[in-house]
Amino acid sequence: MKICEIFTSIQGESTYAGLPCTFVRLSGCNLRCRYCDTKYSYYEGVEMSAEDIIGHVRAAGVPLVEITGGEPLLQQQDALLLVRDLLNEGYEVLVETNGSLSICEIDKRAVIILDVKTPGSGMSNQMDFSNFDCLKPSDEVKFVVCDRSDYDWAKDVVAEFRLKEKAKVLFSPAVGTIQPAELARWIINDKLDVRFNLQIHKYIFGPEERGV
Numbered sequence: 001m002k003i004c005e006i007f008t009s010i011q012g013e014s015t016y017a018g019l020p021c022t023f024v025r026l027s028g029c030n031l032r033c034r035y036c037d038t039k040y041s042y043y044e045g046v047e048m049s050a051e052d053i054i055g056h057v058r059a060a061g062v063p064l065v066e067i068t069g070g071e072p073l074l075q076q077q078d079a080l081l082l083v084r085d086l087l088n089e090g091y092e093v094l095v096e097t098n099g100s101l102s103i104c105e106i107d108k109r110a111v112i113i114l115d116v117k118t119p120g121s122g123m124s125n126q127m128d129f130s131n132f133d134c135l136k137p138s139d140e141v142k143f144v145v146c147d148r149s150d151y152d153w154a155k156d157v158v159a160e161f162r163l164k165e166k167a168k169v170l171f172s173p174a175v176g177t178i179q180p181a182e183l184a185r186w187i188i189n190d191k192l193d194v195r196f197n198l199q200i201h202k203y204i205f206g207p208e209e210r211g212v
């Protein structure tokens, strides 16, 4: 399968933020979100076997692994097998995915981080909302918010699909588009029962650094 990069860093997103984590970034994406911070992953990458990848993960020596991209589920069969192999070796596996492709075949031992693309991303019409039926309580649903209308849209989606009953719900400011404090104030004013999430690796290493 085509791999853009493998690196070990501090997990910057999700409820796992703060933990050492090895990232396997698969190449290619079927979407083009306006705010995307990994545009280099659309085309860059080299062919690697699952065995090669797992060798790198073993050498890193960290029990938490995230499969991301690009869009990892574009290389569907290879990605599903890689997730299963890593789980069988005892790793805790997170799969970060853009919500446009089915998550239902992912091994249930993995934690899915499902990004619901808001109107501000320019990609909300690509969402497969039937994915919500395949969520488990340990999964996370994430909204990257670009402005107030994204925030209102996200609130409506959470309510309409009863997402709080299905998974953990996270709201994150789109870096480069909205100030974190703005989103935080809206959540506080509404007493909204969602988790505010920052990409902490950008505060640790800088917003433009890649491979961290």
Ligand SMILES: C[S@@+](CC[C@H](N)C(=O)[O-])C[C@H]1O[C@@H](n2cnc3c(N)ncnc32)[C@H](O)[C@@H]1O
Binding pocket: 029, 035, 036, 037, 038, 068, 069, 070, 071, 072, 096, 097, 098, 099, 114, 115, 142, 144, 172, 173, 174, 175, 176, 199
């Ligand atoms: C690069 S994507 C890879 C996985 C998958 N393609 C997706 O979009 O979920 C990983 C996460 O980074 C988020 N992200 C990308 N650019 C961002 C930005 N400028 N600010 C905040 N989050 C961003 C995406 O929304 C997604 O949740």
Ligand SMILES: Nc1nc2[nH]cc(C(=O)O)c2c(=O)[nH]1
Binding pocket: 009, 010, 011, 012, 013, 023, 038, 068, 069, 096, 201, 212
């Ligand atoms: N440190 C760090 N944490 C992350 N969590 C999700 C990431 C991603 O790009 O999917 C990411 C990333 O690129 N770096």
Ligand code: SF4
Binding pocket: 029, 030, 031, 032, 033, 036, 037, 038, 039, 069, 070, 071, 098
């Ligand atoms: S789906 Fe993910 S990788 Fe693809 S453009 Fe959007 S943020 Fe970037």
Ligand SMILES: [Mg+2]
Binding pocket: 037, 038
């Ligand atoms: Mg990233």
